[in-house]
Amino acid sequence: MHRTYSMRQSRAPTASQIQNPPPPTSSTKSGRFFGRANLGHNFRKNAAGAFGPDLAKKLSQLVKMEKNVMRSMELVGRERMEVAQQLSLWGEACDDDVSDVTDKLGVLIYEIGELEDQFVDRYDQYRVTIKSIRNIEASVQPSRDRKQKITDQIAQLKYKEPNSPKIVVLEQELVRAEAESLVAEAQLSNITREKLKAAFTYQFDALREHSEKLAIIAGFGKHLLELVDDTPVTPGETRNAYDGYEASKAIIQDCEDALTNWVESSAAVKSNLSTRARTLSQRRHAARRQPGEAVDLADQDQPLQNRESGLWVPASQHRGDEYDEDEEEEEEVADTAAAPNGGERGREEERIEAA
Template identity: 85%
Template sequence: MHRTYSMRQSRAPTASQIQNPPPPSSSTKAGRLFGKANLGHNFRKSVHPGAFGPDLAKKLSQLVKMEKNVMRSMELVGRERMEVAQQLSIWGEGLDDDVSDVTDKLGVLIYEIGELEDQFVDRYDQYRVTIKSIRNIEASVQPSRDRKQKITDQIAQLKYKEPNSPKIVVLEQELVRAEAESLVAEAQLSNITREKLKAAFTYQFDALREHSEKMAIIAGFGKHLLELVDDTPVTPGETRQAYDGYETSKAVIQDCEDALTNWVEQNAAVKSNLSQRSRTLSQRRAARNTGEGHDLTGQDQELDNRESGLWIPASQHQANEYEDDDDEVATSTADGETRGREQVVA
C-alpha cells in the first residue's frame, strides 16, 4: 500500500496566505553549525540573558533571547512531529486493513500539524524581530542618557572642589544641549515603543489564532477518521467484516485540506466577545481620550445658593412634603440656621 506522509504534494497558497502573505523563513532556521546541533541555544541558557549591552536595553535583550529559545523549541517540536507521523504510518502498515488505512491518514494529519508548527515559527519570528527593533532603539538612546549624567556629575564635582571655576558655565551650556538631545531621543523612544509593541503582539496573536484554529480543524477531522476503525469485540476465530473505508478516509483528508486551505481570520470559529461592562469601560475611555464624551460635572447645582433664590431654610418647608426619615440628623449652618429635620427621639 502506498503510504502518504504529507497532506499535499504540491502546495498552492492558502486563502490565509493570499490575504496575509507569509513572512520570510525564520532567522533561527539559518546559520547553524554542525547540522541540527544548536550550540547557541545551550549558550543562551547557560549565560544570563541580558548580561551584555547598554543598561536600558538589557531587560528587553533578555526577552528577545528567551523568545529565540522558545522558537528553537517550537521548531524542534515541529520537526519531531513530522518524524512521529512517518513512524505512525510505518507501524500501522502491517496491521489490519482498517487500522492500516486509518493510521496512514492519521500520520498525514499529524505531519500537517508539524508543518503548521514550522509555519508558526516563521510568523512568530515577525513578533520577535519587531520587539528586537525596540531593543535597538533603546540601545541607541542610552548614550544620550549617559552623556547627560556624565556632565551632571562633572558640574557637581566642580561646584564642590572649585565653585568659581569658569568650566562650570561651559558645562552647564553643554548640559542644556545634552538635555535637549535626550528629550528628543526619549520622545522618539516612547513613540516607537508603543507603535512596535502593538505591531509585535498583533503578529503574535494573529499567528496564534490561525495556528490554534487550524489545529482544532485537524483534531476534528482526526476524530472522524477514528470512526472508521471497527472496535467491536470479536470472539476467537471470528472474522471481521471486510474494510471498505478507503474512499471515505480519502474524502476526510480532502475535506480537511479544503478547510485548512479556505480558512481566513474573518471566518474564525472562536470569537473574543467583550462583556457589556468591558464595552462600557472601553467606550468611556475612548470618549475621554477623544474629547467626545459628555461632561456631567456641571449638571448638579449647589443647594446652598442663596443669591439665586434656590436655597430655602428648613423652617419654611411644609412638613407633609417629606416622607418620614428617622435616620436624617439636623445640621446647622455657619450662621446658626438649621437644615433638614430634627432627629426624632423615641
C-alpha cells in the same frame, strides 16, 4: 508596583477541566539529571544583554528567551513529522481498517508538523519587532549617559572650584544634552508603544490561525477514527471487510480544503467583551478621543494588515538601529538539520511516487 502573572488567583478548574479532568503530571517532567531546563537555553538567556547598554538589558534577555522558544518549537515540528511517519509504518502491518486509518492519521499529524514550522516563521515577526524596541533603547542610552556625565562634572567643579568658568560652559552643554535627551526619550516612548502593539498583533494573529487550523485537523482526525470497527469479536470470528478507503481519502481532501480556505474572518472562536469590559474600554478610549467623536471597537480583532495604521510591514523594516548583540548566534548553523518540506506524508503518497 502591581504585577499579575496569572489570569486567576485560585486556579479554579476551567469548564473544560470539569468536563474532562486533566491527567496526572507527565512522568517526563521529573527525574531529570540536569533539571527541567535545557543548559544551552539557560546559558543564552543568562548571558543576554551582559555586554549591551543598561537600558536594553531586560529586553535583550526577553529577545533571547523568545529565540529559545522558537528553537524548541522548531524541534517539536520536526519530531512531529517523524512521529507521523512512524505511525504510518507501524499501521502498515495491521488489519486493513487500522492500516488505512493510521496512514491517513499520519498525514494529518505530518500536516501539524508543517503548521508548527510555519508558525515559527510567523512568530519570528513578533520577535524581530520586539527586537527593534531593544535597538531603540540601545540608541537612547548614549544621550542619557552624556547628560549624566555632564551633570557629574558640574557637581564636581562646584565642589572643588565654585568660581570656575568651565561651569557656565558645562551648564550650556547640559541644556543642549537635556534637549537631545528629551527628544530621544519622546521617540522611545512613541516607538515602544507602536512596536509593542504591532509585535503582539503578529503573535496573536499567528496563534489564532495556528490554533484554529489545529482544531480543524483534530476534528477531521476524529472523523477518521469513526472508520475503525471497534466492535468486539469472539475468537474465530471474522470481521467484515473494510470498505472505507474512499471515505478516508475524502476526509483527508476535506481537511486540506478546510485548511486551504481558512481565513481569519471565518474564525470559529470569537473574543467578545463582556458588558463591564466594553464599558471600561470605552471609558478609556473616551479620555483620548476628541469631544463628540464616537467610540468604535469594531476593529479591535482585525489583523494588522487591515487596520487603518497601514499595510503589513515585513520584518526587515522593524530592525531599527543595528544593535545586534545576539546576531552572532543567529548566524550559527542550526542545531540539527531541518526536516525537508517534501518529506513523507503517508504510505499512500510513497506508493504513488514509486509507481
